Amino acid sequence: MSENISAYTAILKTYPKFKETTLSGRYITTDHILPLLNKFEDKFELSIIGQSTLNEFIYSIQLGSGKTKILMWSQMHGNESTTTKAIFDLLNAFYNLNEDSFLNEILDSCSLYIIPILNPDGAKAYTRVNANEIDLNRDANDLKEIESKLLRKVFDEFKPDFCFNLHDQRSIFSAGSAEFPATLSFLTPSMDPERRITPSREISMKVIAAISKDLYEKIPNRIGRYDDAYNSNCTGDTFQSLEVPTILFEAGHIANDYLREQTREYVLAALISGLYAVSTKTYELHSTLEYFEIPQNEKFFYDVILRNAIVNHEVVDIAIQYKEILKNGRIIFQGIVENIASNLAFYAHLQIDCKNNPVTLPDKTEISENVIVDEILFKNEILMINYEK
Numbered sequence: 001m002s003e004n005i006s007a008y009t010a011i012l013k014t015y016p017k018f019k020e021t022t023l024s025g026r027y028i029t030t031d032h033i034l035p036l037l038n039k040f041e042d043k044f045e046l047s048i049i050g051q052s053t054l055n056e057f058i059y060s061i062q063l064g065s066g067k068t069k070i071l072m073w074s075q076m077h078g079n080e081s082t083t084t085k086a087i088f089d090l091l092n093a094f095y096n097l098n099e100d101s102f103l104n105e106i107l108d109s110c111s112l113y114i115i116p117i118l119n120p121d122g123a124k125a126y127t128r129v130n131a132n133e134i135d136l137n138r139d140a141n142d143l144k145e146i147e148s149k150l151l152r153k154v155f156d157e158f159k160p161d162f163c164f165n166l167h168d169q170r171s172i173f174s175a176g177s178a179e180f181p182a183t184l185s186f187l188t189p190s191m192d193p194e195r196r197i198t199p200s201r202e203i204s205m206k207v208i209a210a211i212s213k214d215l216y217e218k219i220p221n222r223i224g225r226y227d228d229a230y231n232s233n234c235t236g237d238t239f240q241s242l243e244v245p246t247i248l249f250e251a252g253h254i255a256n257d258y259l260r261e262q263t264r265e266y267v268l269a270a271l272i273s274g275l276y277a278v279s280t281k282t283y284e285l286h287s288t289l290e291y292f293e294i295p296q297n298e299k300f301f302y303d304v305i306l307r308n309a310i311v312n313h314e315v316v317d318i319a320i321q322y323k324e325i326l327k328n329g330r331i332i333f334q335g336i337v338e339n340i341a342s343n344l345a346f347y348a349h350l351q352i353d354c355k356n357n358p359v360t361l362p363d364k365t366e367i368s369e370n371v372i373v374d375e376i377l378f379k380n381e382i383l384m385i386n387y388e389k
C-alpha cells in the first residue's frame with residue numbers, strides 16, 4: 001500500500017473517532033448489534049437473510065457499488081466476537097468518513113456483503129457451536145444446519161470474487177516457535193488434499209502477504225500462518241475449491257488484552273488493508289513466497305506459568321489456562337491448571353517466579369492438574385490468578 005500508506009495511517013490515527021464504543025469485551029450478541037444496524041440503514045442496505053435454529057434473525061449489510069464482490073462473515077463460531085467489533089468500526093469508518101477519498105476508492109471498486117453474526121444462538125450462549133451443537137465450520141459439505149445453508153445460499157446468489165472468513169483464535173498460539181503470541185493469523189485454505197497453489201489460492205496468498213506487510217510495523221513478529229491441511233467440510237476450503245479466493249482472519253492475543261480491544265484495532269487495520277489490496281489489485285505486487293515466509297502458528301503459550309513452585313515437595317512449573325465462562329452477561333476468565341512438570345518448555349503471557357517456595361490452593365491443599373485456581377496461596381499470601389485482579 002506504499003503509495004497510499006499515509007492515507008491508511010491517517011485513517012487509523014483517527015480510530016478513536018469511529019471506534020464503535022457501544023461494543024466492547026468478548027460477549028457480543030445480535031441484541032448488541034441491532035441498534036447499530038438500524039443506524040446504518042439510511043446509507044447501507046440492511047437485510048434479514050434468515051433465522052437461526054432458535055429463530056433469531058441473521059442480518060446482512062451491503063455497501064459499495066463496485067464490481068469486485070467481497071463476502072465476509074463473522075461469528076460463525078458464536079464465541080468469536082473480536083472480528084465482529086472490528087466490522088462495526090469499519091462500517092462506522094465508511095458511514096462517517098464518506099468524504100475520504102481513500103475509503104471511497106474501496107466502495108467505488110468493491111461491493112461488500114457482510115454477515116456480522118452468522119451464528120446468533122452461539123453468540124447468545126457464548127459457544128463455538130450452534131444451538132444443535134454443530135460446528136458450522138465443519139458443515140460446509142453436509143449443510144445440515146440452517147445457518148450453514150443460509151451462508152451457502154448467500155454465496156451462491158451473491159457470487160463473491162473474494163471471501164473473508166472471520167474468526168478468533170485461542171491465546172495458546174505463538175507466531176512460529178519464538179516467544180511471540182499470534183496476535184493475528186491468516187490462512188488461505190487448501191482446495192484439495194494436495195494443497196495445490198491454484199490461481200485463486202495464489203491470489204489469496206498475495207492478499208495475505210499485502211496485509212501482513214502493512215501490519216508488520218504495528219505487530220512485528222506477531223502475525224502467524226495457520227496450517228493448511230485440507231478439510232472439505234470447512235467453509236473456507238469449500239469456497240476456495242469453488243475457485244473463490246478465500247482468506248481466513250484469526251484475531252488472537254497480545255499482552256494483557258483478554259477483552260481483545262487492542263487486537264480489534266489490528267483486525268480493523270487488516271480489514272482495511274485487505275480491502276485496499278483487493279480494490280486496487282495491489283496484491284499483485286506481492287508473491288506467494290512472502291506468504292510462506294509468515295511463521296506458522298504453533299501452540300507454545302499458556303496464559304500463566306508459575307515457575308519454580310514447590311508442589312508435593314518437588315520443584316515444578318505450573319501452567320494455567322483461562323476458561324471463558326459467560327456469567328451475568330459478561331465473560332469471566334477462570335484459571336484451570338493444565339500442566340504441572342519441571343522446566344515446562346512453554347511460554348506464558350504472565351510468568352511468576354515462585355523462587356522455590358511452596359504454592360498451594362488457598363485452603364492449603366496441594367495443587368494438581370485440572371483444578372480451578374482463581375487464587376493460590378504463595379508465601380502465606382493469597383495471589384489472584386484471574387487477570388483482572
Ligand SMILES: [Zn+2]
Binds near residue numbers: 167168
Ligand atoms: Zn472460529
